[in-house]
Amino acid sequence: MSNPVPEVLANMGLSIPRVDARAKVTGTARFASDMPVANPAYAYLVTSTIARGRITGFDDTAARAVPGVLDILTHLNRPPLQPIKHFVAGGAGITATPPLAGPEIAHDGQIIAMLLADTFEAAREAAHRLIVRYQRQAPSATFGSPGVVEQRTATVLPERKDPGLGNADAALRVSAVVHDAEYATPTQHHNPMELFATTAHWMGDELTIYEPSQFVYGLRAGLAGQLGIAPQKIHVVNDFVGGAFGSKGAITQRTALVAVAARKLGRPVKLVATRDQGFTISGHRHETRHRVRIGAARDGKFTAYHHDQWELNGRTDPYVNGGVENAAAMYAFPNVISTGRMVRADRDPPIFMRSPAEVPVIFALESAVDELAVKLTMDPVELRRINDTDKNWVSGKRYTSRSLMKCYDAASEAFGWKRRNPQPGSMRDGDWLIGWGCATATYPTQVSPAVARVRWLADGSARVEIAAHDVGTGAYTVIAQIAAETLAIKPEQVSVAMGDSLLPPGPVSGGSVTTASACSAVKLACQQVLMRLALPAGATAAQREAAFEKLQLGAVEETGNFVPATSRSKSTAGLYKGSVDISGGANLAGGGNTMFAFGAEFVEVRVHARTREIRVPRIVGAFAAGRIMNPRTAHSQLMGGMIWGIGSALHEHTEIDKREARYMNDNLAEYLIPVNADIRQVDVILVPEVDSEVNPAGAKGIGELANVGTAAAVANAVFHATGKRIRELPITIDKLIVA
Ligand code: MOS
Numbered sequence: 001m002s003n004p005v006p007e008v009l010a011n012m013g014l015s016i017p018r019v020d021a022r023a024k025v026t027g028t029a030r031f032a033s034d035m036p037v038a039n040p041a042y043a044y045l046v047t048s049t050i051a052r053g054r055i056t057g058f059d060d061t062a063a064r065a066v067p068g069v070l071d072i073l074t075h076l077n078r079p080p081l082q083p084i085k086h087f088v089a090g091g092a093g094i095t096a097t098p099p100l101a102g103p104e105i106a107h108d109g110q111i112i113a114m115l116l117a118d119t120f121e122a123a124r125e126a127a128h129r130l131i132v133r134y135q136r137q138a139p140s141a142t143f144g145s146p147g148v149v150e151q152r153t154a155t156v157l158p159e160r161k162d163p164g165l166g167n168a169d170a171a172l173r174v175s176a177v178v179h180d181a182e183y184a185t186p187t188q189h190h191n192p193m194e195l196f197a198t199t200a201h202w203m204g205d206e207l208t209i210y211e212p213s214q215f216v217y218g219l220r221a222g223l224a225g226q227l228g229i230a231p232q233k234i235h236v237v238n239d240f241v242g243g244a245f246g247s248k249g250a251i252t253q254r255t256a257l258v259a260v261a262a263r264k265l266g267r268p269v270k271l272v273a274t275r276d277q278g279f280t281i282s283g284h285r286h287e288t289r290h291r292v293r294i295g296a297a298r299d300g301k302f303t304a305y306h307h308d309q310w311e312l313n314g315r316t317d318p319y320v321n322g323g324v325e326n327a328a329a330m331y332a333f334p335n336v337i338s339t340g341r342m343v344r345a346d347r348d349p350p351i352f353m354r355s356p357a358e359v360p361v362i363f364a365l366e367s368a369v370d371e372l373a374v375k376l377t378m379d380p381v382e383l384r385r386i387n388d389t390d391k392n393w394v395s396g397k398r399y400t401s402r403s404l405m406k407c408y409d410a411a412s413e414a415f416g417w418k419r420r421n422p423q424p425g426s427m428r429d430g431d432w433l434i435g436w437g438c439a440t441a442t443y444p445t446q447v448s449p450a451v452a453r454v455r456w457l458a459d460g461s462a463r464v465e466i467a468a469h470d471v472g473t474g475a476y477t478v479i480a481q482i483a484a485e486t487l488a489i490k491p492e493q494v495s496v497a498m499g500d501s502l503l504p505p506g507p508v509s510g511g512s513v514t515t516a517s518a519c520s521a522v523k524l525a526c527q528q529v530l531m532r533l534a535l536p537a538g539a540t541a542a543q544r545e546a547a548f549e550k551l552q553l554g555a556v557e558e559t560g561n562f563v564p565a566t567s568r569s570k571s572t573a574g575l576y577k578g579s580v581d582i583s584g585g586a587n588l589a590g591g592g593n594t595m596f597a598f599g600a601e602f603v604e605v606r607v608h609a610r611t612r613e614i615r616v617p618r619i620v621g622a623f624a625a626g627r628i629m630n631p632r633t634a635h636s637q638l639m640g641g642m643i644w645g646i647g648s649a650l651h652e653h654t655e656i657d658k659r660e661a662r663y664m665n666d667n668l669a670e671y672l673i674p675v676n677a678d679i680r681q682v683d684v685i686l687v688p689e690v691d692s693e694v695n696p697a698g699a700k701g702i703g704e705l706a707n708v709g710t711a712a713a714v715a716n717a718v719f720h721a722t723g724k725r726i727r728e729l730p731i732t733i734d735k736l737i738v739a
Contacts, residue, residue, distance in 0.1 A: 002683040004639075006631040010688040011698070015632040016491055018477045020240070020470065029240045033197035035210040037268035040199065041070055043258060044123035045277055046113035046130055048105045051139035051661035052346045055103040055112060059131035063115065066129060068122035070265060073114045075100040079260040081226045086317045087250040087351070088157065092215075092222025092578060094283050095317050095349045099253035105134070106316050107348040108662040109280025111253050116261055116269065139346035139661035143289055143312060150310070153320050153340035163325045163394045163586075166335035168293075171304035175295030179372040183292065183364040184728040185711075187312075187654040187663075188285040189278075189671060190353050194242025196273040196282050198255050200262040207234045207259060212241040214249040215508035216467050216501040221578025226256040231578070236501040241509075244471040246352035247282045249510045254281060279666040283351030284654060286321065287312040290364035294372050300386045304335040309361065313342045314349040323357020325586045326444060327365040329392040329594060331384070336394055346661045352510060354641075355704040358443060359648060359711070366439035366712030367727060370719070380438060380716070381408050381417065392586055392594040399594045401691035403624035404440065407600040410685050411622035412438070415602035424723035432606040432615075435721025439713035441599035441621065444585020445516070445700040447564040448507030449572040452521035454483060455557040456529045458548035460541060461493045464525075468498050468506030468518040473703055474633030475514050481629055482519040482697065486526035488538045504559060505575040511582045512701025515629055517562060519697035525560030532556050564695060566592035584694075593693065597700035599623035601642065601710055605717040612736040614718065616646050616678070619710075622685035625700035631686055638684045638706040645710020647674045653730045 005015045023029040048055075060072050078100040085091020099111050113130055117123035140147035153160050172178055192212075199210040207229070213219045216236040224231040241248060254271060262269040273281060293306040307324045324338040353359075373380040388405050391398045412418070420436045421427055427434040452466040464483050470476045480494040487494075497503055507517040530537065533547040533556055548554070561572045566583040568590040574581055584595045601621040607614050621642050628634045651672035655664045665671045692698050711729055718736070719725045726735050 004632065004635055006635050006686055008631055009686060011690050012628040012686065013481050013485065013630050015630060016477065016481065018474050018633065019480050020476045031194055031240050031242050032199065032210040032212045032238045033272050035199060035237065037199055037201045040268040040270040041116050041118065041265050042120040042123045043261060043269050043271035044115045044127040045111050045273055046115065046127045047277055047280060048108060048110040048112050050105055050134050050136045051108035053105050053134050053136040055105065055132060056135050057133045062129040063126040066122050066126040068118035069115065069126045070118065071116040072130065073100060073257065073261060074112065075102050079264055081256050081260065082228050084222050084226050084251065088319055090579060092218045092251045094250040094252050094351050097316050098226065099257040107280065107314055107346055108660065109277065109348060111281060114257055114261060116265060141656050141658040141661035142287060142345055143310065143343055145345060145658060149344040151342045151344065153322065153342055156318050156342060157320060160320060160322055160340065162338045162340055163328045164336055164338060165394045168304035168306045168335035168337040171335040172293055172295040172306060175303045176298045177372065177375050178293060178295045179368055179375055180293045181368060181371065181727060183290040183367060185288045185360040185363060186729055187287045187656065188353060188648065188652045189654050190245040190247035191668065191671060192243030192245060192247060195275065196254065196278050197271060198258040199268060199270045200259040201268040202263055205233055209234060209236045209255065210238065211236065211255060212238050212244065212248050214244050214469055214471060214510055216499060217505045217575065217578040218508060218580065219251055219255065220501045222251040223255055223259065227259060238499040241469055241471040244509065245354040246356060246510065249508055250351055252282050275668060276666040279663050280348045283349060285353035285356065286350035288360040292364050292368040294368050296372055296376060300376055300378050300383050302331055302333050302387045305333040306337045308339045310341045310343050312347065313344050314347045315344045317349045318342065319350050321357035323361035326358055326442060327361050328394050329586045330365065330440065330442060331387040332389040333393055354644065355443060355708045358708040362442060362708050363711045363729065366709050367715050370437065370712065370716040371725065381412055384408065384440065395586060395588060395594065397588060397594045399596065400693040401626065401689055402596065402598060403687055403689045404598040406687050407598055407622040407624055410687050411600045411602050411620050414683060414685060415620040417602060424720050431609045433609055433721040435605045435607065435717040435719065436602065437713045437716030437720055438600060438602045439709035439716060441601055441623065441705055441709040443512060443597050443701060443705040443708055445595035445597055445694050446511045446513050446582050446584035447566065447695050448513045448517045448582050449564065449567055449575045450507045450517040450521035450562045451504035451559060451572050451575065452518065452525045453504050453557065453559045454522065454525035454529055455555050456487060457555045458545060460489050460544060462487055462489065463495050464522055465497045465503045466506040466518055466521060467501055467503040468514050469509040470498060471509050473637060474630060475518065477633055478515055478629040479518055479522055482522050483526055486523050508580050512703040513582055516695045516697050516699045516701055519629065519699060520695045521560045521562035523696050524562055525558045528558035528560060529556050532558060566590045595694050597625035597702060597705050599705055601713045603713040603717045605714060605721055607718060607721045607736065612733045614650060614731065614733065616714065618681035619646065620683040621706055622687050623702065623705060624687040624689035625702045625705060626689055626691040626694055627698035628686055629699055634686060634702055635684045637702050639682050641706025642682055642710055643674055643679055645707040646679065646714065648707065648729060649711040649714035650730050
């Protein structure tokens with residue numbers, strides 16, 4: 001296992017421990033559902049047991065008879081709510097449909113009632129006693145189910161253009177070697193450790209919401225719209241978020257419901273949805289299908305890339321990931337065709353999940369590249385080297401920096417790749433077939449406008465305020481570090497406040513933008529503070545004291561407005577209104593050059609010759625992502641990403657009952673994720689890289705980088721071990737046993 005506190009190399013910050021570590025391990029860190037409110041009522045959700053049809057009636061006699069029950073909200077009596085715009089339409093909602101909108105059922109597990117009682121137990125008991133009558137229709141569960149509707153994404157969402165270049169099909173027809181195959185990835189669920197909780201507390205016409213959120217300004221704006229009140233009347237607080245991965249970025253239906261219930265009861269209301277309810281009320285990673293064609297000349301030079309993608313979606317909201325633009329940018333593809341399609345079924349609306357587009361799309365691309373290498377009898381690393389590029393061919397825009405092959409060199413060296421016998425099934429240890437595989441990790445370097453306020457006192461201590469969020473990543477720590485570094489003080493002298501809508505607006509904690517965006521705003525604010533004091537960077541304590549003395553000030557406070565050069569809005573105005581303006585990667589509507597972080601991952605698998613049990617004894621990843629703010633937290637992010645990647649390769653899969661369009665393993669016992677026994681050696685290598693073009697902080701996001709490509713690396717290793725190519729995730733024993 002690599003050292004969790006990696007050596008500090010060029011362009012890396014200090015490896016300090018997390019500033020919130022003590023609060024987390026001693027239990028003093030308060031999460032949303034820990035926040036105390038006086039005399040709360042408890043809410044419990046009732047969700048539909050059919051996936052399609054309508055509610056014809058309720059019998060609530062037994063439910064109301066439970067002692068302590070206060071109220072039962074259904075579509076028949078729910079207080080009025082205004083519509084919310086969907087995230088894709090520039091709004092804040094995971095769905096545009098308000099909660100309890102009517103008797104229609106659009107998916108299994110839809111919220112159909114909320115029970116309110118003096119205790120959690122009474123609310124739960126009453127929920128189980130509520131009788132619901134339905135008129136059921138047969139639902140369409142997934143790809144291939146009768147009744148699904150297929151649409152071209154570009155038709156439904158014209159701004160989502162399919163990347164294209166030259167004439168890929170003509171080039172494929174004359175290519176010396178062509179690989180053509182289909183790939184599939186399953187439904188997955190975020191399952192953050194912290195459940196989906198909301199507490200609403202009214203004081204007169206002012207509302208406080210305690211909810212784990214990846215975007216407190218977005219939540220505030222969206223909820224204000226739904227309630228028809230001014231955003232300034234709402235205060236959203238979440239000092240800590242116990243994991244999110246995308247499931248806490250857009251407003252789900254529960255929040256407005258808890259808010260109106262609290263107003264109706266005249267008392268705070270607390271909801272903690274159960275683990276199984278979390279599977280249908282907070283989104284999931286969409287299921288995908290791909291057809292990929294890659295052509296190459298005999299020398300390995302790619303001639304064309306043709307990628308067709310199908311994304312499974314619910315019927316209510318047009319959520320799409322796309323992502324082929326990232327695959328098309330990855331190598332020197334002189335010709336590209338891509339098509340994106342949505343397939344609408346009776347499912348809850350999907351939402352982004354850690355590397356939303358990249359995990360499925362890059363699994364397909366990186367499996368296909370490996371398959372092409374086999375056809376060419378070429379080393380897969382060399383095939384990638386031959387097709388490495390310093391520009392995105394589709395847009396013609398150069399990369400601001402790109403250290404992909406440096407990552408391959410570092411990781412393959414550490415892994416011992418040159419000892420690999422390329423012949424499948426050739427490396428054996430007793431009953432275990434050994435396979436070695438590799439793949440590229442990539443994630444668009446994205447940024448968002450961000451605003452931060454820094455107050456610096458004459459004694460050298462500083463306070464940083466930004467409504468960004470620490471979703472478990474170390475954001476508190478790296479933000480303290482950038483302030484300390486810019487002001488030339490110690491990180492311990494900096495206090496950081498986040499996760500509160502009264503603070504200046506930080507970015508949505510999505511798209512791996514937090515570190516680069518928040519740190520850029522903090523750095524600007526610190527530089528303005530130094531300017532006010534006429535202090536040079538690196539000023540000593542004596543210089544600082546003299547400067548404060550001269551201005552006769554106790555503190556200097558400045559607000560840094562970071563507006564990325566690539567942003568569409570060229571302003572932080574939208575941020576104050578809770579809108580998202582993420583730019584970067586291959587998405588250059590606002591201008592700029594191609595920005596991506598890269599990595600290379602090498603995996604050893606062992607497949608039992610008889611039982612086909614699959615183990616992953618070791619994985620090595622090397623990553624280059626501009627400035628590494630803190631090698632310790634970066635190591636943790638990247639290690640966690642690779643472990644997640646192993647999970648997506650071998651374990652994660654929300655299984656669906658096709659007759660009922662219902663998730664079957666909606667619990668942590670049957671929704672498999674890697675545990676300690678599944679993970680042996682994980683090595684993270686940080687490859688130094690300098691990129692002063694991406695943003696003032698010089699940092700590329702790493703929150704989502706490392707779980708991209710891992711599944712392909714595992715699939716490629718499984719092929720090397722067994723000679724069997726699995727193109728459908730997860731790779732399970734049954735798929736290896738079938739002839
Ligand atoms: Mo993350 S899936 O971009 O919230």
